Amino acid sequence: MTSQPSASQPRASRLPPSGPSCCEEFAQVGLSRRGFLGGAMATGVATTFGSTVVQVASAPGADAAPAPARAVMVVLSLRGAADGLSLVVPHGDPVYARARPRIAVPAERLLAKDDFFGLHPSLAPLLGMWDSGRMAAVHAAGLPARNRSHFSAMEELEAAAPGSATRSGWLNRLIGADRNPSPLQALQLGGGTPPAALYGPQPFLSASSIENVKLAGADQWDTRKGRPRSLRTLWASQKDGLGAAMQAAFTAVDTFEPARTSSTTPSHGATYPGNDLGRALAQVARVVRSGVGTEVVTVDHGDWDMHTDVGNLEWGAMKRNAGEVAGALAAFFTDLGPLGDTVTVVCLSEFGRRVVENANWGLDHGYGTVMLLLGAGVRGGYHGRWPGLSAGPDSDLLVTTDYRSVLAEVVRARFATSTASVFPGFTPSRVGAMVGQ
Template sequence: MDPQTTTPGRSCCEEFAQVGLSRRGFLGGALATGVATTFGSTVVQVASAPQADAAPAGARAVMVVLSLRGAADGLSLVVPHGDPVYAQARPRIAVPADRLVAKDAFFGLHPALSPLLPLWNGGRMAAVHAAGLPAPNRSHFSAMEELEAAAPGSSIRSGWLNRLIGVDANPSPLQAMQVGEGTPPAALYGSQPFLSAGNIENVQLAGADQWDTHRGRPRSLRTLWSGQKDALGSAMQAAFTAVDTFQPARTSPKEPHNGATYPGNSLGRALAQVARVVRSGVGTEVVTVDHGDWDMHTDVGNLDWGMMKRNATELAEALAAFFADLGALGDHVTVVCLSEFGRRVAENANWGLDHGYGTVMLLLGAGVRGGYHGRWPGLTNSHDSDLLVTTDYRSVLAEVVKARFGTSTAAVFPGFTPSRVGAMVGQ
């Protein structure tokens, strides 16, 4: 699908429109690696019995992986105004240099990211430009799978986050979870347990509702499985423990703390729930959240209108509210924003951008060394020009993993030797 064919009036390629269904089909097969138990709209994938964790709120390091689905244009989010080709290649959609925020001699942030300036000015937000996959891949579905497996050329059939939690000898089903709408990412799938919840209030046993006044249904389920010692019985017992352990998060107050106000979109709702999970101290260390649609073949727009202004505003407002809500707990939370690939350098005829290669990664919160990072490759202005990748995205993730969890990256990114990026303190 290269070069892309763009149809006026369509903001999304056919592949991305279907990618949700395609990913569900792929991930359905991945469930065979463990036992999936469904409670209402919640899925608990369990491969081993959980280990209870009574750590107080904020004691654990937490990493939130926020996926910008659809291939976000890093050149619009973090603008290389110092490269003259940028403005030449985008006569209608280039962000004017005099409107950028957090501007230095070469880079600046899209003004819609202004809500994040307190984090940036406090040295708690970093941008790693020209980052991405080791080789171009313009297919949403294939690129997502490659990005989330993070083991190219390997026979390993698990995601990098599943391997991360697998470093623990006996990980809990609550150690990693997906929050919000959509399918859990392939990064979470593998032999280790994790929790997926569209709404954290739904993390309960099926039938445990207002009509079960005597709590008979959950009691019957526990009795039924209490004597089973096979794999399914062990999985059910682990799921019962997970539901019980998650109770403080499920019943926690919904009102944000510290006067935070979340936007009323899906990202805002998801991050509000993540803040409740962090605050409840149930032992969750890895959380994934999705935000889309960033597949802007048309209507990227400018500073007055368009999809880029809308999406960047949603992203910034939700993240700003999240860190305000967390308050001092934000000192334990690191957010990683990444996308499967970027967009072309030159705009197309429909005020849009077709599939490209390199993009930008954003890091926010605990352990982040603020500022602009990465090696700039320079831009060229032609129909098929890409932002080339000079930083393998795994090098960025490896620094986060090592800095926040003290974990050897060899098990998480097999066969890969990270290059130093310097976006995390001590790395």
């Protein structure tokens, strides 16, 4: 058993220096996902330009210029299994404080508190959105069955079709519904492998940054633009699948130019935190402003695998991570200004943490967690059906809301799309977290 410091002791020296905090599986999940995505779900053709990947379908029309966006949805994945009981605290459940004698958030410090729930104080930058009814929390949400494996749970969450023979991600099915998509309709920003939610027959774009959405070598040294001209000439005569993929990639790069060359200065006085999530969301805002037809953007944030050092309000990984998310999202909506009325952000995680804290000021793999919705179409407040907590050593927050029911409301409200093709074989239950649903 690890010896424990006092709650008031400065914590900087106790935090993990970098990378995943515990699970070897989580440390390897990027590699595991990459191997998985290289298999059955990657049914299109991937064309790589430098650090940019354009995944294109073999179907006709994949090289079409994008139509105007119907809406914009940003899916923010909290990788590593975020503890919903810390982010949105059920202070009205008497088991909560007893199960977490050192890491429970005191009820008197909670924000937006009602008789039962309250927000973690590190979410303070989002309090304005909450008070204006533009932020919602759906508690006790998650997968239909327990799955404590990061890799397996991520795969299930992002396929969103358990028991189905479908081998594509839910976002790929969404962008293919009711229209012929272009590679710019869905975008993954940041390092690492694109999420399984995007993989399938429909095209999408993946880039470490929007500045990298260009032809490799097409830089200041190519003063006569010879490389792009040569590449286009080379592939113009190719009529096979690879030739079609290259033509689609050229179209994507050309059409994305307004986003790539847009101003890097945030609007409306927004100031982004200087972390990876802040930088990623600053680029998402540039994409939205440029109007290149992007409807779906995925961004990852981690590490939420807090087997150790969850901490309290003075120190710890929860305070740090919650603050990073809140600061970045608040800056994002400030930056967008009125355009924020066209954007919905969905925050979700593969599963939650146990009810009872462990010996290392941490929490082990659990089940239910919380989903956060922000922006356009959101009906603010607390949603979901509370199952009650128990304090056994392996006790979980049970799931009373299938996460697909929440996503289905977003899909219907924002994209006016039937959910039957996006979530095959699933009948959503009403959650009420989106206006009109």
